[in-house]
Amino acid sequence: MIVADGVSHAYGDTAVLADVALRAADGEVLGLVGPNGSGKTTLLRALHRALVPDAGAVAVDGDDVDALSARSLARRVAVVVQSTDVESQLTAMDEVLLGRSPFLAPFRRAGTADEEIAARSLERVGAAHLAGREVATLSGGERQRVLVARALAQEPRYLLLDEPTNHLDVHYQHEVLHLVRDLDVTVVVVLHDLNLAARYCDRLVMIERGRVRAVGTPQDVLVPDLVEPVYGVRAQRVTAQDGCPQMLFAHRSGDGAPSAHHADVTDADVTDKVPARSG
Numbered sequence: 001m002i003v004a005d006g007v008s009h010a011y012g013d014t015a016v017l018a019d020v021a022l023r024a025a026d027g028e029v030l031g032l033v034g035p036n037g038s039g040k041t042t043l044l045r046a047l048h049r050a051l052v053p054d055a056g057a058v059a060v061d062g063d064d065v066d067a068l069s070a071r072s073l074a075r076r077v078a079v080v081v082q083s084t085d086v087e088s089q090l091t092a093m094d095e096v097l098l099g100r101s102p103f104l105a106p107f108r109r110a111g112t113a114d115e116e117i118a119a120r121s122l123e124r125v126g127a128a129h130l131a132g133r134e135v136a137t138l139s140g141g142e143r144q145r146v147l148v149a150r151a152l153a154q155e156p157r158y159l160l161l162d163e164p165t166n167h168l169d170v171h172y173q174h175e176v177l178h179l180v181r182d183l184d185v186t187v188v189v190v191l192h193d194l195n196l197a198a199r200y201c202d203r204l205v206m207i208e209r210g211r212v213r214a215v216g217t218p219q220d221v222l223v224p225d226l227v228e229p230v231y232g233v234r235a236q237r238v239t240a241q242d243g244c245p246q247m248l249f250a251h252r253s254g255d256g257a258p259s260a261h262h263a264d265v266t267d268a269d270v271t272d273k274v275p276a277r278s279g
């Protein structure tokens, strides 16, 4: 379990997290959602000690992250951050093998078993064919999948992901999140796409201006009365044929007041209008 308690942080004079508490139970997929700049990445960074917050504590399996060595933290927690341009000449396979580093004795190279784990990880994200390519030459989506493979190669108990679907086409958005959901690990994932959050997360923490605005299942959190004021959009909730809540959005026009438009259409109305499945 990952537990964060009373996490507050400021960059200079600007407070970005205020007394945030979070609990990711074993085996759950916990989504962090909220508008741009609300503090999601800062919170995620605090969870894996890439950032030491001004106040508060983070514990993994009951151990304060401050008390763990970088190596022992890396044996438990893998992180996929947003991919940036890279200039290194590492191949995708080299990159994924880096995920094995926490398990290698100092100055020892990866062995056959590590190479097999890395190859399997690349395969699981549909990137086996990229193994020999230089990461710097990959497209954004290909690179993103390689970074997910690197995290898988780490065989972590906890997986923290910051916008893992960034750059991915709709096929790989679902492929990667489906894969992540299927792993026997505890996941904390920052997602902008509320519909992916609804489909793949067990619970959501909605952050607004550095504070927790709501916590609960997607059914509880993804309601127009909450989403509209937090994001400043019109929102309408519909139910997909498989029962998953999904949101439709529109610009909040006019005087800036949240629109009551969504109240005109009920879930049932919309579900009824979904074309029948053929075959």
Ligand SMILES: Nc1ncnc2c1ncn2[C@@H]1O[C@H](COP(=O)(O)OP(=O)(O)OP(=O)(O)O)[C@@H](O)[C@H]1O
Pocket: 011, 016, 034, 035, 036, 037, 038, 039, 040, 041, 042, 043
């Ligand atoms: N290193 C930094 N120095 C100063 N301000 C920062 C720094 N990193 C983030 N911020 C600011 O802190 C606030 C929260 O940023 P953060 O990246 O945590 O938000 P976010 O919710 O992940 O945003 P987004 O959805 O846009 O990725 C933003 O206003 C951002 O500009």
